[in-house]
Amino acid sequence: MSLFSSDDDLQSLAAELGRCLQQREFVIATAESCTGGWVAKILTDIPGSSAWFDRGFVTYSNEAKQEMLGVDPEIIDANGAVSEATARAMAEGVLNNSRASVSLAITGIAGPGGGTPYKPVGLVWFAWAGGGQPVGSVDHIFEGDRESIRRQAVLRALHGVRDRLDGC
Numbered sequence: 758m759s760l761f762s763s764d765d766d767l768q769s770l771a772a773e774l775g776r777c778l779q780q781r782e783f784v785i786a787t788a789e790s791c792t793g794g795w796v797a798k799i800l801t802d803i804p805g806s807s808a809w810f811d812r813g814f815v816t817y818s819n820e821a822k823q824e825m826l827g828v829d830p831e832i833i834d835a836n837g838a839v840s841e842a843t844a845r846a847m848a849e850g851v852l853n854n855s856r857a858s859v860s861l862a863i864t865g866i867a868g869p870g871g872g873t874p875y876k877p878v879g880l881v882w883f884a885w886a887g888g889g890q891p892v893g894s895v896d897h898i899f900e901g902d903r904e905s906i907r908r909q910a911v912l913r914a915l916h917g918v919r920d921r922l923d924g925c
Contacts (some may be wrong), residue, residue, distance in 0.1 A: 767908075770915045771799045777925030778809040778859065783888060785918065786811040786857035788826055788847040790838065791865040791881060794818065795911045811857045822864075826850025827925065839864050839876055841884075845892050848884035859887040859921070861914050867906045882911045885921045893921065 778785055787796050797813025800806055814825050819838050823827040828846040836842040847862035866883030872878035877898060883893040895917070899909040919925065 764820050767799050767911060767915070768802060770912070770919070772803050773925070774915060774918055774922075775800070775803045775806055775809055777919070780790040780925065781888075783858045784809055784811050784856060785815040785859045785861070786791065786851045786855040787850045787914075788822075788860065789813065789815055790817055790863060791867040792803070792821070792846075792896075792907050792910050792914070795907060796861065796863065796914050799911060811855045814851060820920050822847060822850075826854060837876065838884060839880060840893050841882055841896065844882035844884035845886075845894050848886035848892055848894075852887050855888065859865075859885070859918065861885050861918055863910055863914050865872055865910060867908070867910075869902045869903060879906050881906070881913070883910075883914055883917055885917050888921055888923060893917075 763854035782790050794813055794815045806866050816822040816825050823830055827850045832842050832846050842865050844862050848860045864882045866872050866878050867879035874889050879899040882896045885894045899906045
């Protein structure tokens with residue numbers, strides 16, 4: 758998977774995912790922090806997406822993660838907003854607060870500031886839930902400016918859904 762993509766690459770992957778979700782009669786919903794709804798935008802750019810896309814939660818603040826997705830404040834206090842535990846809780850929260858059968862969650866540090874030695878700018882955690890599988894998660898440290906980090910995170914999130922669905 759190339760970490761750099763054009764809008765056409767993102768649209769093509771989103772259309773492929775839409776076909777796959779529709780074939781399996783799955784519905785997806787998203788929870789996004791650092792990408793600010795970009796995944797939901799890409800998915801809903803596809804005509805007919807209402808057949809397989811339910812909703813997108815933009816949970817940029819810790820309070821939004823807690824209020825909209827039911828993320829336990831203790832998870833965030835113990836691990837931070839940018840962590841595997843928080844991403845996994847977000848993905849599960851999507852399923853509990855939507856009609857989706859598949860979810861994805863993204864939380865990260867897009868920069869230019871906000872990084873630490875342990876959590877550098879470019880660190881993004883992803884989680885996927887549903888589809889008859891246990892919650893899966895992975896992190897990646899992307900390079901580039903804010904726009905580039907966010908774009909790469911969107912691409913990685915979409916690839917993660919495709920992988921979860923066995924590539925259709």
